[in-house]
Amino acid sequence: MKRAIIVGAGFGGLALAIRLQSAGVQTTIVEARDKPGGRAYYWERDGFVFDAGPTVITDPACLSELWALTGHDMADDVELEPVTPFYRLNWADGTNFDYTNDDTVLRREIERLHPGDWEGYLKFLDYSAGVFKEGYEKLGHVAFLDFASMIKAAPALAKYQAWRSVYSIVSSFVKSEKLREALSFHTLLVGGNPMTTSAIYALIHKLERDGGVWFAKGGTNRLVAGMVRHFERIGGELRLNDPVARIETLGDRATGVTTKSGWHADCDAVAANADIVHTYRELLGQSRSSQRTAAKLERKRYSPSLFVVHFGIKGTWPGIPHHMILFGPRYKGLLEDIYDHGVLAEDFSLYLHHPTVTDPSMAPEGMSTFYVLAPVPHMGKFPVDWAEVGPILEKRILDEVGRRLIPDIHERIVTKFHYAPSDFKTDLAAHLGSAFSLEPVLTQSAYFRVHNRDDAVPNLYFVGAGTHPGAGIPGVVGSAKATAKLMLEAGGRG
Numbered sequence: 001m002k003r004a005i006i007v008g009a010g011f012g013g014l015a016l017a018i019r020l021q022s023a024g025v026q027t028t029i030v031e032a033r034d035k036p037g038g039r040a041y042y043w044e045r046d047g048f049v050f051d052a053g054p055t056v057i058t059d060p061a062c063l064s065e066l067w068a069l070t071g072h073d074m075a076d077d078v079e080l081e082p083v084t085p086f087y088r089l090n091w092a093d094g095t096n097f098d099y100t101n102d103d104t105v106l107r108r109e110i111e112r113l114h115p116g117d118w119e120g121y122l123k124f125l126d127y128s129a130g131v132f133k134e135g136y137e138k139l140g141h142v143a144f145l146d147f148a149s150m151i152k153a154a155p156a157l158a159k160y161q162a163w164r165s166v167y168s169i170v171s172s173f174v175k176s177e178k179l180r181e182a183l184s185f186h187t188l189l190v191g192g193n194p195m196t197t198s199a200i201y202a203l204i205h206k207l208e209r210d211g212g213v214w215f216a217k218g219g220t221n222r223l224v225a226g227m228v229r230h231f232e233r234i235g236g237e238l239r240l241n242d243p244v245a246r247i248e249t250l251g252d253r254a255t256g257v258t259t260k261s262g263w264h265a266d267c268d269a270v271a272a273n274a275d276i277v278h279t280y281r282e283l284l285g286q287s288r289s290s291q292r293t294a295a296k297l298e299r300k301r302y303s304p305s306l307f308v309v310h311f312g313i314k315g316t317w318p319g320i321p322h323h324m325i326l327f328g329p330r331y332k333g334l335l336e337d338i339y340d341h342g343v344l345a346e347d348f349s350l351y352l353h354h355p356t357v358t359d360p361s362m363a364p365e366g367m368s369t370f371y372v373l374a375p376v377p378h379m380g381k382f383p384v385d386w387a388e389v390g391p392i393l394e395k396r397i398l399d400e401v402g403r404r405l406i407p408d409i410h411e412r413i414v415t416k417f418h419y420a421p422s423d424f425k426t427d428l429a430a431h432l433g434s435a436f437s438l439e440p441v442l443t444q445s446a447y448f449r450v451h452n453r454d455d456a457v458p459n460l461y462f463v464g465a466g467t468h469p470g471a472g473i474p475g476v477v478g479s480a481k482a483t484a485k486l487m488l489e490a491g492g493r494g
């Protein structure tokens with residue numbers, strides 16, 4: 001294999017591109033938008049820097065590996081800083097819980113919630129370490145192309161009762177309802193409902209505990225910029241602002257891509273990092289089998305969307321940590337409203353991002369950058385006009401942050417805007433405006449997710465949140481490792 005083209009410069013596309021280019025394959029990424037990063041896009045407004053998406057960087061080793069492939073050092077391009085506490089969880093009754101991997105602090109925090117739960121937590125930690133080993137270290141970067149690979153994983157799935165949900169497993173170990181929420185909410189970070197997502201995803205706890213939670217100085221956009229710099233340094237090419245209109249095929253081979261601007265390039269292999277339904281429906285739309293695959297994919301369950309309010313305010317807030325979860329009065333009921341009923345509830349649980357407490361340079365002096373997000377049903381479940389609903393929801397969410405943390409929030413705002421499900425659809429071609437692609441339930445995981453290599457066109461590959469292992473930066477970077485291995489082996493470079 002001499003030449004590869006990747007459609008999309010999300011984390012998955014970038015990681016795959018670096019792997020291919022490092023192995024000597026001339027690689028071009030073609031990206032629709034004016035900046036790389038995909039969900040990790042960013043804006044600069046009135047002196048504030050707003051990251052659009054991922055803010056919690058875990059498993060930095062999966063990223064530094066991308067530099068190490070060619071003997072480079074990630075630290076030359078990206079400055080990562082540890083974040084402590086990992087998160088502050090806050091409930092409407094005023095209870096706070098600082099979540100960290102410092103056992104002295106964690107034990108104190110757990111015993112404050114429920115004196116008897118430390119022992120149960122340690123048992124949960126054992127469980128989490130087991131699934132981390134099986135599900136992440138062994139299988140997190142391996143392609144599941146056939147059912148036999150699923151059968152091989154079956155004993156581990158049975159041992160860890162993968163059919164149970166994360167919340168159910170956590171509840172078998174600890175008694176405090178608040179602690180159950182604290183140890184199960186993580187699936188939301190990859191689009192999963194803690195009540196229905198396979199217990200295998202409890203591995204995220206061990207992942208964070210061992211690898212820590214990090215922040216890229218200047219924001220996640222700096223991590224993206226660092227990846228691009230490294231990719232270009234080793235000879236890769238990034239083409240921005242030019243959406244791919246068609247992946248060209250001849251018989252059972254992908255032969256190249258053509259963009260909306262009319263640019264065309266031939267290649268030996270194509271990898272799609274774009275949304276899976278968009279790829280099969282629009283980019284491969286000329287083939288009947290792709291249309292059938294698109295229709296099959298459209299019948300699957302998709303993760304919810306997110307409603308994100310970005311705001312820059314006067315003042316600094318040393319008392320508000322970098323990451324906060326503001327739980328609402330309901331947990332299970334709210335999740336059902338979002339995932340099953342397609343209801344925009346009166347209450348909400350929020351994630352608050354406060355990067356300037358770690359890096360003040362992301363706002364003008366004496367000011368602060370925030371974003372606050374609420375999971376909301378995707379557009380298939382809740383088909384509203386977001387141009388109408390958006391401003392109302394934005395105000396309600398800011399009011400809630402005001403009630404709980406910043407009383408005069410509205411007077412302090414210098415700049416604000418929101419990002420709605422319809423924006424995910426328009427900007428990223430995201431099916432139903434989903435923020436995380438396919439919902440990570442057991443029946444849509446591993447072999448049951450989109451394969452890293454197409455079943456019918458052997459030089460057409462997939463990478464990113466819709467493929468195994470799934471959403472989140474470590475997930476899509478793991479999918480890039482799996483896809484790169486397939487591509488390089490097929491090209492005689494593995």
Ligand SMILES: Cc1cc2nc3c(=O)[nH]c(=O)nc-3n(C[C@H](O)[C@H](O)[C@H](O)COP(=O)(O)OP(=O)(O)OC[C@H]3O[C@@H](n4cnc5c(N)ncnc54)[C@H](O)[C@@H]3O)c2cc1C
Binds near residue numbers: 306
């Ligand atoms: C608000 C938010 C917060 C999040 N927080 C975290 C977090 O804290 N930690 C974490 O680990 N994960 C987080 N995630 C999840 C994580 O960001 C995503 O799972 C991950 O970034 C998705 O990467 P991807 O490789 O699938 O590509 P995407 O980011 O989906 O990028 C795909 C790219 O393909 C491009 N594209 C689409 N169609 C075409 C076309 N026709 N031609 C050319 N290009 C095209 C798009 O423009 C886009 O750039 C968050 C997600 C969101 C939305």
